[in-house]
Amino acid sequence: MPSSDATTLDASLASTLRAWNRRLHFYLGLYFLFFIWLFALTGLLINHHEWKFAEFWPNRKVANTEQAIQLPAAETNLAKARDVMRQLSLTGEIQWVTTRPDPNRFDFRVARPGTNIEVQVDLKTARAKLQRTELNSWGILHTLHTFTGVRIGDAQNQRDWLLTTLWALAMDAVAAGLSVMVLSSLAMWWVLPGKKLGGALALAAGTIMCGWFLVGLRLIAS
Numbered sequence: 001m002p003s004s005d006a007t008t009l010d011a012s013l014a015s016t017l018r019a020w021n022r023r024l025h026f027y028l029g030l031y032f033l034f035f036i037w038l039f040a041l042t043g044l045l046i047n048h049h050e051w052k053f054a055e056f057w058p059n060r061k062v063a064n065t066e067q068a069i070q071l072p073a074a075e076t077n078l079a080k081a082r083d084v085m086r087q088l089s090l091t092g093e094i095q096w097v098t099t100r101p102d103p104n105r106f107d108f109r110v111a112r113p114g115t116n117i118e119v120q121v122d123l124k125t126a127r128a129k130l131q132r133t134e135l136n137s138w139g140i141l142h143t144l145h146t147f148t149g150v151r152i153g154d155a156q157n158q159r160d161w162l163l164t165t166l167w168a169l170a171m172d173a174v175a176a177g178l179s180v181m182v183l184s185s186l187a188m189w190w191v192l193p194g195k196k197l198g199g200a201l202a203l204a205a206g207t208i209m210c211g212w213f214l215v216g217l218r219l220i221a222s
Contacts, residue, residue, distance in 0.1 A: 018191060025184040028177050035174045042145035045138065056139030063132045071126050072106075078160065081108045084121055084128060092117070093149045093161040112161070113147055114140035 045054050072083035081094050084106075092112035104124040110117040118131040135143070149164035151157050159165050189199040 018188075021184050021187050025181055025188065028181050028184075032174055032177045032181075035170070036178070038141070039145060039174070042141045045142055046145060054138045056135045056142060059136055060139065061134040063134075065130045065132070067128050067130070069121065069126055069128050071123060077106075077108070080106060081119075082160075084108075084119060085110060088119070088128060088130065090117060090119075091161070093159065093164045094157075095149075096157055112163070113143040 045051070048054075067088060069084060069087045072080040074080045074083055078094065085091070085094075090110050092110040092115065095109045095111045104122060106121040106123055108119050110119060114135045114137075116133045118133075120129040120131075122128070144167075147164070148168060149157070149159040149161065159168065189195060192199075
């Protein structure tokens with residue numbers, strides 16, 4: 001009898017784990033549904049830039065303005081940029097901050113999905129020139145696919161806008177969630193009767209294709 005009880009307990013535990021695995025897969029799929037669709041759509045747009053209906057750069061709107069400001073009293077470039085942004089009622093990510101060789105110039109860019117604002121501050125006249133570039137909805141989608149607030153190898157540019165940080169965390173969650181969904185798919189496939197061969201063929205095909213891009217193309221190029 002003890003052996004029978006242990007077998008029953010093992011079967012009950014396995015059934016519970018399978019049920020929780022299905023629930024996890026189900027709810028993660030629903031939560032990340034529109035995130036996945038967003039990246040699928042924007043990936044297609046990036047891969048097929050010749051699609052006329054999704055053109056955004058030729059249809060951009062550019063506006064130039066000029067405004068008087070109070071000279072920023074901060075010491076660091078980032079603090080100066082934030083001071084100027086506050087005066088100009090600008091919000092977004094400071095993509096780069098640079099001081100040109102002319103000591104009377106201070107330039108930086110403010111970016112958010114769909115909008116880029118070039119700010120040129122004349123420290124001598126205390127005036128700021130703004131060039132605002134607005135993109136259409138397709139441009140916003142395109143930007144969301146690559147918008148991170150940081151650049152590889154550029155330590156000067158760090159995330160300094162709260163929404164950029166939240167977006168980056170959301171993308172981390174999507175990556176982690178998809179990893180969990182893949183593992184849960186493997187677990188569900190493994191216990192389905194009569195699905196071993198088909199699942200194994202699909203898994204092998206995907207593995208070979210991915211391995212080709214990871215390894216094969218590198219071998220051809222070398």
